[in-house]
Amino acid sequence: MEQVVLLDEAGQAIGTADKATVHHEQTPLHLAFSSYVFDEQNRFLLTRRALSKRTWPGVWTNSCCGHPAPGEAIRDAVIRRLKTELGLDVDTIELVLPSFRYRVAMPDGVVENEMCPVYRVTVSDEPKPDPAEVEEFEWVAWPPVRKLSPWAELQLPQLNALGPDPRNWPAGDPSALPPAAN
Template sequence: MVTPVMTDELVVLLDEHGNTLGHAPKATVHTTTTPLHLAFSCYVFDPDGRFLLSRRALGKKTWPGVWTNSCCGHPSPGEPVADAVTRRLADEVGLVVDDLTLVLPAFRYRAVMPDGVVENELCPVFRAVTSAEPVANPAEVDDVEWVAWPEFTREVLDGTRPVSPWCRLQVEELAALGPDPVRWAAGDVDALPPAARVLTG
């Protein structure tokens, strides 16, 4: 009997202009000198406008147990970014979304944990809408909660609701798009990092 060979999840490495440099195993990338790489974030809403907040699994290498946006992840080499979003939504919170829209094509951040581990990502942000109920994958997500978007935004911006550093920065930019997430205009695909434009299906 032949044992299947398990391959590491790979992430796309980027230069300062967002071009692909190559790829590396995800398990080795997040260190005190994390290279710039391609990621995404997604904010999921239900038809009533509630936002799906998620709490990162306690076993995560970066920001374990921290509340954040609905879903985050990394496109695999050659994978369209939108496909990566739908894949990770299914993997992390068991959702198939009815609508997926790019809203912040050029978001970038760098954040350092107390232990020195760094996140360093070009991270396009998407909005999704679903009428389904999430089912959290405990390997990825410790808990989920539907919250009112206006209240969530206010609490993040005034500092009374702790969230991941990327979520806080994203909320600042999303708030500028308007108070109603359903009415946010789609972002310009041409503003995506070149590596993500190549992977846009």
Template sequence: MGVEEIVLLNADDEAVGTAPKGASHHRDTPYHLAFSCYVVDTEGRVLITQRALDKRTFPGVWTGSCCGHPGPGENLRTAVLRRLRDELGMDEASLASVSFTSVLPGFQYRAVAEDGTVENERCPVLRATVPANGPVRPNPEEVERAEWWTWERCLELVDRPQASPWYRLQLAELAPLGAPLDWPDAGERDLPPAVRW
């Protein structure tokens, strides 16, 4: 497997180059393209994960279902499906049934970890709706724990120190939209020019 590359962005969210993912996350991380995904089952439960304890950035924090970086030339849906498979171990049958919704296409944030590592991302947020009781087999290199939570419990996590900074920021925008199955489709208009839907 080759070195994973991230897409670097300018102030207009246009792609201006690429860089190796691992070497790019430090105290002066360049602005780049990412995504967050909330997996919601047909009963309205949300898959919440704890990042692996030995991850280089933000180890052990609790956050949404999965996140990642679209590779150069990779569209958003393909990137999310790749991470649902590689990070959460969703099988091909489950992936074939996923229904995507663009929820917060304009989301971006900057956060600093305890060790000084910076995240600096344009990070569209998607909902992936899946059938209830589908198999999830988290990759232990990525995920310490994965649990199906009610929306009420998701909202309570915001006030706890274990929550990732991007989770808190995203929930501030998601909470007014109502329950996860009610989140409206925000469409493609506010997606960054650097990525296709």
């Protein structure tokens, strides 16, 4: 069973929980990541979450999100989930928003509550999505103009503040990651 890393307010690991049961009306703070994938033409990979997902089914969002397993380096988790969800091999990966955090509730009351560092990733192959994870995808120009998931909507202004061209976004400071991500 997949586990998530539970966090205290300082970002220290305080335990684990089953991913399948952690998201509810009182979701505890836990460690996650978001990734924004770009190809060689600097197009952004937009994905639509599978309709069977527990949280935000069918919603368009950033390329890939996930949770590092207990003891797994967060960069390794990004690489693992991109391979699992989208069949992608990573060419480059770089931290861009080390301290992003959010809490949002779905209309049914289920809450996402995450410390969620954000990564820029480049790939050179085409996605082969797992239908249990990704309903569909599109390569689009940056910035995307479609309404996206609540966390992506919160991340976009911060990413755009880094500059108009994702290739030139400065790397984030790894020392600003939640302690549990190091």
